[in-house]
Amino acid sequence: MxxxxxxxxxxxxxxxxxxxxxxxxxxxxxxxxxxxxxxxxxxxxxxxxxxxxxxxxxxxxxxxxxxxxxxxxxxxxxxxxxxxxxxDQVPAESFATVRRTVEEDLGRPLESVFASFDEIPIAAASIAQVHAARLLSGEEVVVKVQRPEIDRQVRRDFxxxxxxxxxxxxxxxxxxxxxxxxxxxxxxxxxxxxLDFRLEAENMLDVAHVLARTAPDSPRRALVVPRPHPTLVSRRVLVMERLHGYPWGDAATMQAAGIDTAQVLMAALIAFLEGLVLFGVFHGDLHAGNLLVCPDGRVALLDFGITGRLDERGRLAFLRLVMAAATNDVRAQVAAMGELGALPGDIDVDRVIADLRLDQPVIDPTTMDAEQLTNEIREITKSLLGYGARMPKALMLFVKDMLFIDGSMATMAPDVDVLAQTFAILSHLQTTHGTRIAQDLGINPSALGGVELAGIRSSFGLDEEVERLTHRELQARRRLIRARLQQGHRSKQGTDR
Ligand SMILES: Nc1ncnc2c1ncn2[C@@H]1O[C@H](COP(=O)(O)OP(=O)(O)O)[C@@H](O)[C@H]1O
Ligand SMILES: [Mg+2]
Structure with a gap:
């Protein structure tokens, strides 16, 4: 690097x-x-x-x-x-090129490894393409093959x-x-x-290992990772178990096949968060092309080119952040943001709370007019910049993943109550992993405190009366805010001119 x-x-x-x-x-x-x-x-x-x-x-x-x-x-x-x-759709490399790369890297003729090898790739992107194949043992695999020129090209571009x-x-x-x-x-x-598939294979093993350790007794894990072949991995060639399933975006087909897509999404989210808070490892590139939903409802994670990792300090800070959010402890949340590296280490927590009015009841943003919204956003951004706030790298990947999950809810779980669901996920973490979490944080398990709906509610910008909020309603709120902001923007330009 x-x-x-x-x-x-x-x-x-x-x-x-x-x-x-x-x-x-x-x-x-x-x-x-x-x-x-x-x-x-x-x-x-x-x-x-x-x-x-x-x-x-x-x-x-x-x-x-x-x-x-x-x-x-x-x-x-x-x-x-x-x-x-x-x-990211580039014409595929010719089969002759693919054959040459595989044979060079594995050091053997194609036929001495594979009983069959599809000449047409399943997918071709800018760095690699993926072919379905069958090993001599009969096992179904996919072979990810790197474009031969890519390494040189990336170096030059950099x-x-x-x-x-x-x-x-x-x-x-x-x-x-x-x-x-x-x-x-x-x-x-x-x-x-x-550019090095040996690292990708290592990432796959790490994530699989974390999943196995988070839910050791679970009869059916929510997430699966294809097994890389123990010997057929090189810098440019990655042979792995082939998994079958529905494309992530196709909620209608899954639902028609009797799959509870809301359940699938939530179980996958919980497993993802468990890996993150307990081990600090997560798939860093969730998007529709990198996920399949198996017919039994498990979610297959593909493509481990980007894997998020928090070091132990970062993981504990993240754990503290999540637990503080659960119990609506604003002070602890701000402090944890500091430990995560999002705010400078010597930040005055009380000042941040006072500046951003975190100790006051939230004002529902849908009740603000364009000018109030714009001012609010400007003030918050100004304060954050003033503190020297920064988005640490792992947090960037995490936020990106969560934005993707949020988008997926629109088709897979539009009528799920996001308040109750967030409550359920946080309670699950506390009840299932409470002892471990308490040990990590160096506190007594009883000191974890119960999950508070009030904090969850205010993090969605809702005031006190609201009892439930479906994802559909949440989207409608965002549309309203966005439209109001745009309108404000336009009328401001009008007066400027
Ligand atoms: N283990 C697998 N089983 C089945 N299909 C796979 C597997 N790995 C990859 N694919 C298919 O190949 C596509 C590209 O693979 P991916 O690893 O995401 O490559 P890229 O890094 O180019 O995005 C995936 O979207 C999926 O359709
Ligand atoms: Mg991909």
Whole structure:
């Protein structure tokens, strides 16, 4: 990683010229056409041109685009929604190339390992493609094969980026909360891990191990991980157990087949959180392409290129944060944010509580008008920036995963009461793992305290009377707030002009 992000004195000239040739016109056209059309149009135009340029520049930039697209609430909304469209569908490598890579890496002819090998891949993305195959033993497997040129290409792209990035810093408006250094580190680490499938196989084993240890007696675990083949793993080739299931996005088909999708989603979420709070390890790249729902309702996790890890200190801080949220202990929550590295270590907890009015009853944001909303957001952002708040890397992955789960609820569990569900998950953690958690935190199990609905309610911005809130209702609230903000934005532009 260090090598990837090292800044050289001289740019790799040819490669840099290519980047400038593609990015230059994109930015230039934006400058001429969209820039003066108001903030939203300007950002929208730049985002679109950048997205198309990134797609042309290839895998490294596509990957960067995907990371940016996960930055909801951190980067401008126009950029985030545009980069969600970043297509990662590249024509597949020819079968001859695939054969050559597999044979080179495994050191044997294809036929001496596989009884059959599908020439057409199941999926082809920018870094690798995946083929279904069968071992001589008859076992069904998939073979993930890396593109042969990708390693060289990524190194070259990074060399250019490392040289260009310092020139761009300060010229492109990005919220400081985004923590650019952590983003670049995350990016380099991500892509570095994805270029070595031995690391991916190790991640798979780690996550599987954590799942086995969290629910050792459970007859049916909620999450499954395909088993990597013990000997058929190399830098560019990863042979693993093939799993079958429904595509994640296809809730209607699952429901028609009698699968309780709300139940599936919640069980998977609990298993995910258990792995995180008890062991600090989690799948760091949840999205529809990386998940399958098995016919028995278990969720198969695929693609361990990005795995979230909290060190012991971070894990304990996270555990404290969750437990403090459960018991509605605001002080402890702010302190835990500090320990997590999201706030500076010497932060004055009482001041934060007073500034952000965390000790006061929440005001339901749907009762505010556009101006109040805008002011509220501005004030909170200003305070957070003032403290030097930062999103630590692991937290970034976690938030991204939770945004995905939240989106999945819309189709898989729209009528689930999110308040009751959050309550149930927190109670589950306390009752099932209370002894361990108390031991970790160095307290008496009885001191964990009961889960409080009041805290959950206020974290959703609801006032006291509300007893339940379905995900559908939650979405309607968000739509209302977003519309009001946009309206406010527009009328402000109107008066400015
Ligand atoms: N173990 C597996 N069993 C069945 N299908 C798989 C398995 N692993 C990957 N796939 C299929 O291949 C696709 C791409 O695999 P993935 O590991 O996500 O690659 P990438 O890193 O290119 O996204 C997945 O979306 C899934 O459809
Ligand atoms: Mg994938």
């Amino acid at each position: 260090r090598e990837l992000t090292r800044v050289r004195t001289l740019p790799p000239v040819g490669a840099a010229l290519r980047v400038i040739r593609v990015l230059g016109p994109a930015i230039g056209l934006w400058y001429v056409w969209d820039r003066r059309g108001g903030v939203s149009r300007s950002r929208g135009g730049l985002s679109r041109r950048l997205r198309i340029a990134f797609e042309r520049l290839g895998p490294t930039y596509i990957k960067l685009g995907q990371i940016l697209s996960a930055g909801e609430g951190v980067f401008p909304e126009e950029l985030v929604s545009e980069f969600r469209l970043c297509r 060399a250019v980026m490392a040289w260009l990035a310092p020139l761009l810093v300060g010229r492109i408006p990005v919220a400081a909360l985004a923590n650019p250094p952590a983003l670049i580190e995350l990016f380099a680490e991500t892509i570095g891990e994805e």
